Amino acid sequence: MATPLNGTVVITGASGSLGSKIALKIARRHPLCHLLLTARDVWSKKVEVLSEDIRSLGPRSFEIAKLDLASFRSVRKFAKSTVDRVRIGDIPSIQLLVNCAAIASFKADAFTEDGFDLVYQTNCLAPFLLTIDLLEAFRLSDGGNGTRVINIGCSLMSHGKLDYFDNHTSRKIDSPLGVDEGLIRFGSSKLLLNTLMYALRRSLAMTSKIDLSIFTLDPTRASYSSRHATKTPAKPRMKTGLLLAIPYMTQMFLTNMINSASRSADAVVKVAFDPLKHDRIGEEKYFVLEDEYYVRDMVKLTNDHEFMEIFLRQSLMDVGVADEEIVSPV
Ligand SMILES: NC(=O)c1ccc[n+]([C@@H]2O[C@H](COP(=O)([O-])OP(=O)(O)OC[C@H]3O[C@@H](n4cnc5c(N)ncnc54)[C@H](OP(=O)(O)O)[C@@H]3O)[C@@H](O)[C@H]2O)c1
Numbered sequence: 001m002a003t004p005l006n007g008t009v010v011i012t013g014a015s016g017s018l019g020s021k022i023a024l025k026i027a028r029r030h031p032l033c034h035l036l037l038t039a040r041d042v043w044s045k046k047v048e049v050l051s052e053d054i055r056s057l058g059p060r061s062f063e064i065a066k067l068d069l070a071s072f073r074s075v076r077k078f079a080k081s082t083v084d085r086v087r088i089g090d091i092p093s094i095q096l097l098v099n100c101a102a103i104a105s106f107k108a109d110a111f112t113e114d115g116f117d118l119v120y121q122t123n124c125l126a127p128f129l130l131t132i133d134l135l136e137a138f139r140l141s142d143g144g145n146g147t148r149v150i151n152i153g154c155s156l157m158s159h160g161k162l163d164y165f166d167n168h169t170s171r172k173i174d175s176p177l178g179v180d181e182g183l184i185r186f187g188s189s190k191l192l193l194n195t196l197m198y199a200l201r202r203s204l205a206m207t208s209k210i211d212l213s214i215f216t217l218d219p220t221r222a223s224y225s226s227r228h229a230t231k232t233p234a235k236p237r238m239k240t241g242l243l244l245a246i247p248y249m250t251q252m253f254l255t256n257m258i259n260s261a262s263r264s265a266d267a268v269v270k271v272a273f274d275p276l277k278h279d280r281i282g283e284e285k286y287f288v289l290e291d292e293y294y295v296r297d298m299v300k301l302t303n304d305h306e307f308m309e310i311f312l313r314q315s316l317m318d319v320g321v322a323d324e325e326i327v328s329p330v
Helices: 017-029 045-055 072-087 118-133 135-139 155-159 179-206 246-255 261-273 305-318
Strands: 007-011 033-039 061-066 094-099 147-152 212-218 285-288 291-294
Touching: 007 017, 007 072, 017 033, 017 045, 017 261, 033 045, 045 061, 061 072, 072 118, 072 135, 094 118, 094 135, 094 261, 118 135, 118 179, 118 305, 147 179, 147 261, 155 179, 179 212, 179 305, 212 261
Parallel strands: 007 033, 007 094, 033 061, 094 147, 147 212, 212 285
Antiparallel strands: 285 291
């Protein structure tokens, strides 16, 4: 009789350099996981190569599903089908979600069909909505080693501005943005993703809706060596962001962002499967590779509970989720 699978692992951006490495390493080291890998284009060469690499490891349970984070419709469709499949026992309950996909753009893009900045929606709002819409598929888990959501962060959030996406200036579609502005835009999307996902985690913990560990892991790679930038800008200048703690910036300088995708993927897999101490509210974890920190010491903004609460409610509205599903009544 075949050994039963022990959980589903969802990885977004599996066609990317980091996402594909994470998928391959999990397939190698945790053969009893079902891998539900997502890509915008399931027929791309990258996906084909990844599928072959996984098959070459021997019998593995994996599939590639279409998911476009620039569309809430696509996110909802993927999440609904996943929850339905978990319910009927077609795939095991979710034990891990890695929000890895991201985009950087150095030109003025058209707003998404949902009316948001493309980078903001892809990097922040869509992974947030995906996590919420998959909650039921996590909830059906028997707990075990603990269910987790890992958000892939980036030190470029030190360039981020909280209100970057509030100011919609009208620009000619496709006109160039310039490196500095592109980095601020990308960094802002990552800063807001971090903050929002920790706010979600706190809210879920406080309302005891689900025991789900949600945290950020910074893979500290050489930024913009990847394909997610539409142009390769010069090496980013590091600014001391007011919202980030100094030790974090020092760490970033020291590690000098030189890790390979393989090294970063090793850290993700370790943190994803190693036993994790329970993170209480105010003591949430933040990882730089596999090194563990408290998010309160790394991203100062997360100490501002009032902002976190307001931002969570606003974002729930933006993605069309009723806040009573997530937040406790005040
Ligand atoms: N590279 C670095 O130096 C570095 C440093 C720090 C942090 N990170 C973080 O690591 C993660 C992975 O980056 P990477 O280096 O692997 O970049 P990458 O090779 O460019 O991969 C990005 C992935 O995101 C996917 N993606 C983009 N837009 C999407 C959308 N609308 N819907 C669904 N998927 C979409 C891409 O899919 P397609 O194949 O369809 O384009 C691709 O799979 C990102 O979160 C990034 O911020 C990277």
